[in-house]
Amino acid sequence: MTRIRDNGTVFLRRTRFQVSRTLAGEVAYLLETPETLMVFDDRGTLLIEHHWPAPGTKYVGSGRTPGRRRTL
Template sequence: MTPKTDPPRPVTPQIPPPAPSEEIRVKLVGNTGAVEFRGIRFGIGRATAGQRVCVMDAGNTVMVFDLRGTLIIEHPWPKPGTEHVSNGAPADQPLEPSNVSDVLIHQLPEMS
């Protein structure tokens, strides 16, 4: 006697992966320290050149984070037609990233 087998199962259709979010993108920072998002180059500093960052459309602003979630810079959306937004820092002075741990480890001056 031949053993019974399970009946054939219907083929599960391939579900395509979700499309990238319209609000958050992972981008590569160019060698000039700028990242392009929605046709605009946002300067974030040469210290980040070659790194991947998360760029987020936060409504009225564009926020750029490193892959650990540290906010690198936040820019207001520029006027239509703008092609480049500077980071506002002098070329020889990189921006200081900020995150909660920086605030927590900051030494407060002694109180007298």
């Protein structure tokens, strides 16, 4: 269990994982497997799932570019 930081990340194994800035301050539950990290909210909803990065990686983002999303 951890709290989502003000910038929307959780910190584990010396790596920051982007979850969501809108969830800053919320409690998150972390589930580690040998292959992945899964982050759940207090209702059990899966927020993110990431494979463990290569050793030395300090940040894992959402894969989206920063800024506003375009609507089609």
